[in-house]
Amino acid sequence: MRLTEHELTVALTGVAKTVLASSRRGRKRGADIDQTWDEMDRFKRFKLLDGIGTQIFPVLTDLPDVEVPVGGRPTFTEQEIRESVERKLGEDIGRLRRAVVVKTRVTLVQTALSHLPPRAEGDLRQDG
Template sequence: MRLTEHELTVALTGTAKTFLGSGRKFRKGGADIDQVWDETDRFQRFKLLDSIGTQIFPVLTDLPDVDVPVGGRPSFPEEQIREVVERHVGDVGRLRRAVTVKARVALVQTALSNLPPRAEGDLRLND
């Protein structure tokens, strides 16, 4: 799937914030995730973004191109995302593979939900 640099950045950052906010510390404390994100030092943010990016970028770029109307977001069925994720999971044991696939599918779905709506002039197939 073709995405702009801005779309990838927003999707990655949104996924990282969602992941960070799902931690026990934030769920029970009720802290504002944007404030926590801003207070996180740059190296910690880099490590989190790098870890998530290496898992979702290969999958996002391997998803098929779809024509997305202005104001819309690309969407894919879970089965299609799972197939692409399974192609990118290395040679691991059966149990580890199942857990890895499930976790990466969830990360990719989170990234897709964080994509900003397409703006006029963004990448489209009919250009």
Template sequence: MRFTEHELTAALAGAAKVVLAADRRLRKRGVDVDTAWDQMDRYQRFKVLDALGDQVLPVLVALPDVDVAPGTRPTYDDRVVAEVVDGLVAKGRGRLRRAVEVKARTALVQAALAAVPPRLDPDALLSGDDL
């Protein structure tokens, strides 16, 4: 799938917020994930995004092309994402560990896809209708 740089950045940030929301310390303090994300400095955000980039970005790039109507997000069935993830996961793991990794990474990629902003209509951008 061909994503723009902005879409990939938004997808990675969305996945990072999902991982951040799973942090027990954050939930215990009762802090909203968006507030916690905003309170992080640039280096802290970089560390989270860097760790997730190797897991999410190769899958997003390897997804098959789909037609995305303007105003909608690209969506994929869990089975399609799991097949792509399965092809990218290292082969040297045990069967159970591999299955858990595929399932977890599939959920992470689906969270990233949910964070992709809706596609814009390129014709409307050229004509200035949305301005």
């Protein structure tokens, strides 16, 4: 799947905020997640974004190219996402751990896709 830098940034940030909100720290504080995000220092944000990015970027770029109309978002079935996750996962982990990792990454990628902004005119235009 071809995505712009802006789309990837928005998707990654959306997933990071979702993960942060679901963490013990996010639930315990009950604070606005955007405020919590802004209060985090840059290194903590980087570590969170880096950890999530290494899990979802290979899968997002492995998804098949689909035509996305202006104002629309790409959509994929859970099976397409699962197959992409499994292709990118190494063979060196046990069956139970593999099942947990696949389920988690599928959820992370679905969350990333839900945070993608609507496609703008001219996005991914290929000139000459």
